[in-house]
Amino acid sequence: MYITITAQKLGGNYSQSSADFAEYLEKENQGLEQEDLELFFNQYGDEIEAKDVVKEIDGNTAKLKKKEPKFYSITVSPSKYELSKLKNNSEDLKKYTRAIMHDYARSFNREINGKPITVDNIKYFAKIEHQRTFKGTDKQVKENQPFATKILQLKSDIRKIENNQLDGNIMKMKSQIIKLEAEAPHQQNGKRIVQGMKKSGNQSHIHIIVSRKDASNTVSLSPGSKYKASEVMMNGKLVKRGFDRDSFFTKAENTFDKTFGYKRNYAESYKSKKDFIKNPKQYFITLLGLPASEKAIAFNILSKSGFPILSIPTSQTQMALKTIRALKRGVDVAIKSGSIGI
Secondary structure, three states, X not given: OEEXXXXXXOOOOOOOOOHHHHXXXXXXXXXXXXXXXXXXXXXXXXXXXXXHHHHHHHOOOOOOOOOOOOEEEEEEEOOHHHHOOOOOHHHHHHHHHHHHHHHHHHOEOOEEOOEEXXXXXXXXXXXXXXXXXOXXXXXXXXXXXHHHHHHXXXXXXXXXXXXXXXXXXXXXHHHHHHHHHHHOOOEEOOEEOOOOOEOOOOOOEEEEEEEOEOOOOOOEOOOOHHHEOEEEEEOOEEEEEOEOHHHHHHHHHHHHHHXXXXXXXXXXXXXXXXXXXXXHHHHHHHHHHOXXXXXHHHHHHHHHOOOOHHHOOOOHHHOOHHHHHHHHHHHHHHHOOOOOOO
């Protein structure tokens, strides 16, 4: 499970309205028939149109300053292992979204009118998407770029030869292009991965737009990093405040497992990432201490995420600090992937 919480971007060319973001989330609906559209939904309704989302979010910003985020974006990306447990991606992910928004509400350490915050206090809209495309910042695109540059230059030279602006052997150049296409390190379905190419496999994920203000438009509820869970002295008492991201991520993971009967391996758990960051030695010791069947699954998950499994020590006595540091560099790549990160 990979979950991110991002504040609305402000300044530059970004609008004070949620219209740009809502329009971005409509990209998959372009060219589809009415019955095939994926519309927005919230806790209590389906088939909500983008214009109504914008109206509700933009109209719920009382007393917020110009430079304060008006909404937050939550992206929830289940791994391919988690998605395999779903029977109907759209309906099951809607069900899951509504469940984790209860978790979201319970992760705020504050009250409204003397009562704990519930999902009824949260104004949000969500949308299911089923496609992802490679971005210019993706590792596959970046590592393919030297090949792309050479191919682009060859194609430019071919056009110049055809226009009598340059001398050269077109057939030889076309052969070079074919060779470069095949030699590019990252391929998908026999083709060089390029920016904008759709990713293969099940790519279903959830986008949630959450108003900064509560449903009554009177209380500010921020899940931003500046407002993380903390304790302060108020009237002589130690009081919790802010938003507990650790709690939300853990609850969201547990909710998925309970809802869909998913048996989560340590290597794909939120706890494993926390262990890895705070105590890498303990992380690897825990991996090695798993039962044989679970350890095999963990290593399989890590290997498919780009982790050099062959270099893992076979016993705890081999977990020297130097070895841990070398392994940490490899697992850092794997743990940031959508399959095991959160």
